[in-house]
Amino acid sequence: MxxxxxxxxxxxxxxxxxxxxxxxxxxxxxxxxxxxxxxxxxxxxxxxxxxxxxxxxxxxxxxxxxxxxxxxxxxxxxxxxxxxxxxxxxxxxxxxxxxxxxxxxxxxxxxxxxxxxxxxxxxxxxxxxxxxxxxxxxxxxxxxxxxxxxxxxxxxxxxxxxxxxxxxxxxxxxxxxxxxxxxxxxxxxxxxxxxxxSNNFAQFRAALYTYHREGLDMMHTDVEAGKLKIVEAIQMLQDVNRSRPNSILIRSFFDAKSDEIKNILSGGPQVNLTEVLSSLKRMAPIYNKNWNAIRN
Incomplete structure (x- = not known):
């Protein structure tokens, strides 16, 4: 037994x-x-x-x-x-x-x-x-x-x-x-x-961590800090895009994230969006309708 x-x-x-x-x-x-x-x-x-x-x-x-x-x-x-x-x-x-x-x-x-x-x-x-x-x-x-x-x-x-x-x-x-x-x-x-x-895209993967773990996952305790981290991650992606424009990783990221980014940047505490909006329009102009709809 x-x-x-x-x-x-x-x-x-x-x-x-x-x-x-x-x-x-x-x-x-x-x-x-x-x-x-x-x-x-x-x-x-x-x-x-x-x-x-x-x-x-x-x-x-x-x-x-x-x-x-x-x-x-x-x-x-x-x-x-x-x-x-x-x-x-x-x-x-x-x-x-x-x-x-x-x-x-x-x-x-x-x-x-x-x-x-x-x-x-x-x-x-x-x-x-x-x-x-x-x-x-x-x-x-x-x-x-x-x-x-x-x-x-x-x-x-x-x-x-x-x-x-x-x-x-x-x-x-x-x-x-x-x-x-x-x-x-x-x-x-x-x-x-x-x-x-590729080492050329190491910062892309670093941006994934910043956006999700330091940004989204922290917004339940500090919305403004999380939102600022998401802005930081987008600027990290812009650095990648400068050296590797129109890459498959940048395109796939915004194919997944464009609606979410619009909603996050349009709501919650106000942060300075001038630079990040310019970056979004350079990296993903196909989603300019979303970027133009962002109201801080």
């Missing part, structure tokens, strides 16, 4: 120790194919969601409220004989300390997402082997999200996750799919990962 109890305790402990890290929602849109009734699209949706949510990606022990919320939108433009031509948009957020709200930390659209998938095939990630472009791409974004999330909690906290993403980039190159090579362009998975680990 004691042996049975001990075995049960070990089993329960393993469930606690290896909790999954994500609350992921996956949507597969196949309207452009004209074949939306095919069951393979719904099967693919569930398989990718299980790959993200049911795997253990780290050794972190997380409570449910600490899990990362994320959305994966796969837009299939062509489908024929298990070959998919698609785009994927990935969004993620994390809780804001001392509040019931969350903050977006990643919003990225990848237009280089062609893959092969046979209905009901298992999707398993093994860091040492290449199985498919589908699995590699999803795993890459999982570790990129983990890295960016960790960067918001501690300086360069995401290094080990970005390094894991490097391994995926290197392994996936043998599949010859677009997005993994230097030649894939400035909006590729290769470029996203390379910039995150």
């Amino acid at each position: 004691m042996k049975i109890k001990f075995t049960l305790l070990l089993f329960l402990f393993s469930l606690v120790s290896f909790a999954q890290e994500f609350n992921a929602s996956v949507t597969v849109n196949a309207e452009q194919t004209g074949r939306t009734k095919l069951s393979i699209f719904k099967t693919l949706e569930g398989a990718v969601e299980d790959l993200i949510n049911q795997n253990t990606w780290t050794d972190n022990d997380l409570d449910n409220h600490e899990k990362i919320d994320c959305n994966f939108f796969i837009n299939v433009t062509e489908y024929s004989q298990d070959n998919f031509r698609a785009t994927i948009q990935v969004q993620a957020s994390r809780p804001v300390y001392g509040s019931t709200t969350s903050t977006p930390i990643f919003n990225f659209k990848d237009n280089q997402f062609d893959f092969r998938y046979t209905e009901f095939q298992p999707l398993d990630y093994n860091p040492n082997t290449y199985s498919s472009n589908l699995v590699s791409t999803i795993a890459f974004y999982v570790y990129t999200i983990l890295g960016i999330d960790a960067d918001t909690f501690s300086p360069e906290g995401g290094d080990k996750y970005h390094q894991e993403a490097v391994l995926i980039v290197n392994t996936a190159q043998q599949g010859n799919a677009q997005g993994w090579q230097t030649s894939s362009g400035n909006q590729s998975r290769f470029r996203l990962n390379a910039d995150l680990l």
